[in-house]
Amino acid sequence: MTHSTRWLGTAGALAAASALVLTGCSAAGDTEPSEDSAGLTPVTLQLQWVAQAQFAGYYAAVDQGFYEDEGLDVTIAEGGADIVPQDVLASGDVDYAISWVPKVLGSIEQGANITNVAQIFERSATTQISFKEAGITSPADLAGKDVGSWGYGNEWELFAGMQQAGVEVGDISLVQQAFDMNAFLAGDIDAAQAMTYNEYAQVLETINPDTGELYQPDDINVIDWNDEGTAMLQDAIWANADMLADDEAYADQTVAFIKASIKGWIYAAENPEDAATIVADAGSALPAGHQLWMTNEASKLIFPSSNGVGLIDEDAWANTVDIAMNTENETGGTIITTDPPETAYSNEYVQQALDELTEEDVDVMGAEWAPIEVTLQEGGE
């Protein structure tokens, strides 16, 4: 990091030079929440990827005015291939960030002082899928197979599941997976990583050359890490730990933000079609059917909720930390080497948000909630 800084500074004749100087001047001290003209507090949320229904609840909360009701003017900042949300948050550029717990645990060990204030996705969406013919029904069957993974922190549930089944990383041939599922469809990968809300649907939107119809769920074996016991906590809302401790206004604002976000997710779960449209209007170019599928699947990760949306389950947290400390990747490394600090998560704010919502007669459990049936079409239309 220091190297690139120095080099950029040296190429200072670039237009960057003036920018850098200005940055140095203004980097500190504008964290105090100030109110805009409508009396709302401006808040920025950093996503971990571009707009898509994986974040439907936040977009719905903006669109439905839930944040406004809580006195917040929320701007959603989309992610990109090289944007690390927890780093953006730790450097103070945004107020909150969405990221996976295992990815953030590594950043926390390297000094990012941030806190998981609401575990929005209770369940993991990561699976390893294979065609029925391959006969891969459990992690033990992965031995000797071509196994796909995106890497960059997406591989840990797979490795943990394999390790639990006694399959070493060396026993499989690990294949780097791309954004698309072509390698899987073409047979280069026997068991491919797939998010239930995205890649799994991509396969089901493709014509099976043997039948001339779309691939069916019956054609595919799914290893679900939730069932294998090696699921790790995924999308959570992260906040700045220092400011939570020192800045009462930020702490209150955090409760308000969580509250409105939960309302957004409840809206998305109950109105998947509308939520999918909201996300499309927010700039996502995914085909409509695929977007609806993603909305529905994201809701499945939340509802029905075991303890109330966002509440961090201590056992699930402990399991994620355990895997992060004890699972080795292909180079023998682990995500973290010591237990994370106590500030790594807190139920204080989400609990308060849930209490307030319950008082307002909002159902934060969704015990009766049932997903809709989404029929996928070729190409996701």
Next chain:
Amino acid sequence: MTQRMPRRILVGALGVLALALLWELYIFLGPADGVVVGGLTVLPRASEMAMPHLWVMLERALDPVTGSASAVPMWQAVLAASLFTLGISAVGWIVGVTVGLALALLMQRFTLAESAILPWIILSQTVPLIALAPLVRRWGAQIEFGAFSWENWMSVALIASYLAFFPVSIGALKGLGSPDANHVDLMRCYAVGWWKTLWRLRLPASVGYLLPALRLAAASAVIGSVVAEVSIGLRGGIGRLIVEYAGAAGSDPGKPWAPIFGSILVGLVAAGFVGLISLFLRRFRRGEVAA
């Protein structure tokens, strides 16, 4: 150089046609599963998914982007994105060329500056873009004075200029130093100052080096823009479309190709623009030298 225009266009069109024929020929002749030698794929698959027919791509480009009622035809979406990326690339190119020329002048004027700056200019290109892009965006996000606030597209343009300035500074430096020693001596005999020597001798002499450098800079600016768009997730340009359409590679094979043609289009327009510049500088071109 003395070829007439119609003939050059014909040859160019034939080249594109040959490429298209080659593509279709391989799809026709190539094995659907590719050629694998010892577990290594040496020739690509010719399946519909890996190499869709050109007419599939074309047909797909004419269809709407998605099935929703408000969706525009895909070629229109890609064209809009191409224009967006072209605009950012142009800003990046202009900034890059300006900075590159300024650096070259500085280095030509002061030998000390040359030994001080040149190594850093070369080193600057070894910083990986993926490390640079988020940093630039983060620093940019903190800039705000008065009505001006840094926007994400400016980060992308800055990265484009970071790539574009390099060939210009190197090419211009070489060009400015290219006049014969006896020409420079002649100027000195006449007691002509550095500025006038620059204007009358060095700049005209540098054109042959500068034009290829400008063309390289244009290509770099386009690549830089597309990569930086993906890197920081900027919406509106080709880079974003490439990412968003990639997921459809299996189920809608023609779709991911459209933004690729879009970026080719941007590159062609950028190169054509530099071609226009070289028309204006025609009388100074005594034979171009590869940068």
